[in-house]
Amino acid sequence: MKKSVFLGTLSAAALVAGIAGAATLDDVRSRGELICGVNVGLTGFGAPDANGNYQGFDVAICKAVAAAVLGDASKVKYVPTTGETRFTALASGEVDLLVRNSTWTFSRDNDLKFDFVAVNYYDGQGFMVKKDLGVTSAKELDGATVCIQTGTTTELNLADFFKANNMSYTPVTVADDSEGQRQYLAGACDAYTTDASGLAASRATMPDAESHIILPEIISKEPLGPLVRHGDNQWGDIVRWTYFALVAAEEYGVTSANIEEV
Numbered sequence: 001m002k003k004s005v006f007l008g009t010l011s012a013a014a015l016v017a018g019i020a021g022a023a024t025l026d027d028v029r030s031r032g033e034l035i036c037g038v039n040v041g042l043t044g045f046g047a048p049d050a051n052g053n054y055q056g057f058d059v060a061i062c063k064a065v066a067a068a069v070l071g072d073a074s075k076v077k078y079v080p081t082t083g084e085t086r087f088t089a090l091a092s093g094e095v096d097l098l099v100r101n102s103t104w105t106f107s108r109d110n111d112l113k114f115d116f117v118a119v120n121y122y123d124g125q126g127f128m129v130k131k132d133l134g135v136t137s138a139k140e141l142d143g144a145t146v147c148i149q150t151g152t153t154t155e156l157n158l159a160d161f162f163k164a165n166n167m168s169y170t171p172v173t174v175a176d177d178s179e180g181q182r183q184y185l186a187g188a189c190d191a192y193t194t195d196a197s198g199l200a201a202s203r204a205t206m207p208d209a210e211s212h213i214i215l216p217e218i219i220s221k222e223p224l225g226p227l228v229r230h231g232d233n234q235w236g237d238i239v240r241w242t243y244f245a246l247v248a249a250e251e252y253g254v255t256s257a258n259i260e261e262v
Contacts, residue, residue, distance in 0.1 A: 024235040036062035037095035040080040040176040043201040058099040084151035099226040113230035117240040124218035126196040138217040142167035147189035
């Protein structure tokens, strides 16, 4: 059963990659490289390691798609994108695929004309503050300055949360997680808000991590996932079934070391 389910999923991805004739697939094959839009730097999801090689949860999808289409997981060019530049990069064709902790929303699906192929991580927006601020709840942040990324769902969520709790705040806008962390650590804001996973990732890289706390409130639901351009259905199928193959492989314990034995 394990073998039939996994190989069936893997075969579906390979079959779709073999028969697809949409423009994106042709472009990827002709250049011999997948161009993947990723985060500027978010530990655990997409960030360059000490040698400058991108690693992370989202990056693994880029590698898997390259392996499915080109037969080589290393044939990927990673293009760092911010909250403001990521969708333009995908819409313009600068990248073939965007895998950058992006929330699946109605407007992005319909107005921006993108197709989210799956949800690979369910997240929620939270807040991080320094312990010495003396705050234990986000409802104690009335009048605070808050570092927040522009071009993201977090902006609206933040405004809604403060309005619902009759509080005021001053936004300190940043372009990406890396800048958000720098501004927060420099004291430019009292609190930093983004997806809870992003807060945990940022905190883990801080030299004094124990001096910062992630507040208990989760103020939104953020279904994150990879996305492609609308209308390129066959390319979307390739990415979707490649992702499903990864999920099946993890569920059944299939790895590169034991694939021949499954």
